[in-house]
Amino acid sequence: MRLAPFARAFAATAAALLALQGGAHAQDNWPNKPVHIIASFAPGGSSDLVARQLAQHLSTHYGQQFIVExxxxxxxxIGVSFVAKAAPDGYTLGLATSxxxxNNKWLYKPMPFDAAKDLTPVALVGEIPLVIAANPQVKxxxxKEFVALGKSKGKDLTISNPGSGTIGHLAAEYLRINTGASLRSIPYKGDAPAMTDAIGGLVQAVSAPVTALVPNIQADKLKALAVTSSVRFPGLPDVPTAREQGIDLVATVWNAMIGPAGLPKPIVDSLNKEINRYTSSAEGKAQLAALGVIPLSATPAQLSEKMAAESAKWKRVVDAAKITLD
Structure with missing residues (x-):
């Protein structure tokens, strides 16, 4: 039976309303099955452990399993690309880093996703600053004194980092470019070898996430010159920030919860509220501090702005230093 134009329009409108009601009802009941949080780094690292702490808290709050994968x-x-391609139904989320x-969009070509278009920012979780530490024999x-030394010496000072394109590498290049000091950044394959050669004096300093270096700084095997967060790192309260020394360098590894583009606003708002509550709570602060993470909180819009601002900041460094991972 053929429908008249008015009847067809009415039927289409009714179907759309039913779909919207069904979608709203599904969101009201979310989550009614396990939620997967994709951790984009290997098990045992700080990002993985942050994801597991969040998963445990969210499982308790929502009464449904949040499973880290x-x-x-x-x-x-790879992990963030998986999230970007998932259905935007709230059952696949991601715990990703900066x-x-x-940063990666300027380092990897081609990129498998566009962070600005293919993802939904949900909540900022925390950050780990870098520390620039020198061999104890460095004068x-x-x-500030290290930069002055780099300007006065006849040859480059060397700074190791955990790998080409890592935030430790970018921070060292930022320092060189913006201070004019003669510094040479040397990529290693991970925190441990970069730190070992700084301790051994094969390089003068190391630029890496603070959590990897704290034990050797406390043991006086390395001399902390500055942390690169906006405020001092609680684990090294006597070490000033770069900014306190008149050097405009802020570089951290930050974690954020994300979802695929189109994640429904009620789900985003619910998760944002609960994650912010966790990172602001005494329990959340203590659990994150045990991993060397400084808790943060932000609205989804603020997280989106941070992603854009950090991307623009590090693009200038990548371009100036001609860093490529191709």
Whole structure:
């Protein structure tokens, strides 16, 4: 039987309303099955452990399992790409770092996703600052003195980092470019070898996430010159920030919860509220501090702005230093 134009329009409108009601009802009942959080790095690292702490808290709050699934590789791109391609129904989320959310688009070509278009920012979780630490024999007690030494010496000072394109590498290049000091950044394959050669004096300093270096700084095997967060790191309260020394360097590894593009606003708002409550609570602060993470909170819009600002900031460094991972 053929419908008249008015009847067809009425039927289409009714069907659309039913679909919207069904979608709203599904969101009201969310989550009614396990939720997967994709951790974009290997098990045992700080990002993985943050994801597991969040998963435990969210499971308790929502009365439904939040399961961490590790999909590591390509600087975090593999895991985040999986999230970007998932259905936007709230059952696949991601705990990602600043690499795939801001920096990697200038380092990896081609990128498997566009962070600005293919993802929904949900909540900022926390950050780990870098520390620039020197071999004890280096005649500099602060980052300011280290930079002055780099300007006065006849040859480059060397700074190791955990790998080409890592935030430790970018921060060292940022320092060189913006201070004019003669510094040479040397990529290693991970925190441990970069730190070992700084302790051994094969390089003068190391630029890496603070959590990897704290034990050797406390043991006086390395001399902390500066942390690169906006405020001092609680685990090294006597070490000043770069900014306190008149050097405008802020570089951290930050974690954020994300979802695929089109994630329904009620789900985003619910998760954002609960994650912010966790990172602001005494329990959340203590659990994150045990991993060397400084808790943060932000609205989804603020997280989106941070992703864009950090991306623009590090693009200038990548371009100036001609860093490529191709």
């Amino acid at each position: 590790n999909r590591a590789g390509a600087g975090g791109n 690499g795939p959310l801001a 500099a007690a602060s980052l």
